Amino acid sequence: MTTAFDLGLDGLRAADGTSTEVAEALHDEFELLVRHDIGTSRSYVLAFDSAATWGLPGAENLAAFDVVRHPEQQTFRLRRSYHAVMAFAQKWLIERGCPPEALRLDPFLPADESSYLLEERIYGSGDRYEIRSGFAMDGGDARAWTMVVDREAAELPVRLFVEDLERFDLSYTLREGAFPDEDTALEWCRLEPGPLPPAPEDREMAAERTRAALARSTASAALGTAPVSAVPASGVAAQSDRGRSL
Template sequence: MTDQNPDFGMQDFVPASAAHEQLLDLFEGAEFKVLGEYCTWSDAYFVLHDESATWGIPGSPQLRAVHVSRDLRERTYQADAAELPLYAMAESWLISRGCPVGAIPTPAVRKGADDATRALEARVREAGSRFALLTSYTDDQRAEPETAVVLRARDPQDPPEFRVLLESYDRWTGTHTLSEGGFATREAAAEWWGAWMEEEAPPLVPPASPARGPVFSSLPVAPPAPAVTWSPGR
């Protein structure tokens, strides 16, 4: 974590519309801290941590990916942003908007604990949009904070249809692990989700052929859903 607030470099630029200015205004509060950034003359890419999220809606994503593009000739700018639950997902969202792979350094507070975690994060970071993000829940009230993410395959011929990513943070080492599980049905994924919400989830079983995934789309994340509301019938 840093104490640095974002500097979007908008001096001498005007917004292309009021909506772009209003969006950046949201991130100028003291609660938004820079985790990673990469800037060129025409574009700025940020991963921000919302320190206020832990006191907001339970389970809400705590990361914000922000892209600002500048028109150097017209001296205008446009801004776009997304709420995302995992750092690698925020990086992937920015990569899809032109940020070079590897351009944003991983901060010390987001270091993977092992090779398996780093390899899985690399696949999330660098791949396309085979999966849609259904929901996520960040639980930082546990002894070891965790974030669970549910994904669904866009192509029914791309099994397993549902996947779960689970990030677990180790307060002692300041590192985290990321694991992946595959579920053939919504019911199976929802059963695991419910058990995880009760802190009784079994270990995730990785998909048989993980080389092509998991990957998530840039669709907005669904609101965080507790076990009683994320049901197979929804």
């Protein structure tokens, strides 16, 4: 991870009003997290805005930039989007053409498979999630959350994605909670009375896995055989770990 931050705009002028506004808002407090260049004409940039710490409490501090340069016209087009949770900042860049593998934040990795699968779902969610608000706390072990409305949810449509960054372990966790409305979700954020309430579809999947495991156990008992997991390693083909990378 490097702190060098340069969008490569020298000698170019803004192609439109939005580009002018974004360029004028650039400052020295941006710290580069990831940059992916496609030749000299386009760059996808993810940066940490340390100046956000001194602004409104909880201000979103991850800035995603999409830079398009037209050297022949000596112009640039610049777009920016602020986020609290990393996966949503990455999603914004992915949807604009950045390869997902170019956005990995070495050496940080998801702490568990649940975090990995959840961020993968966010990357490919399209317009499923309508972002309503976000909050970021910086410090030793930082926490951030993004609140969305899940357009595909049959119940409890307000979803809260909570990210905990563990700097010492160089890892992070990402979890999803489900709520009936935004006020209830905000109340949880304020009080944190317990674990995030799971999404109904996650409860159904967990129940299905439990039923399947019970069915396998019952069938094994009826046949007088041990469950597959109890068979000595020499009796089954070895399987390699799936593994993953960001």
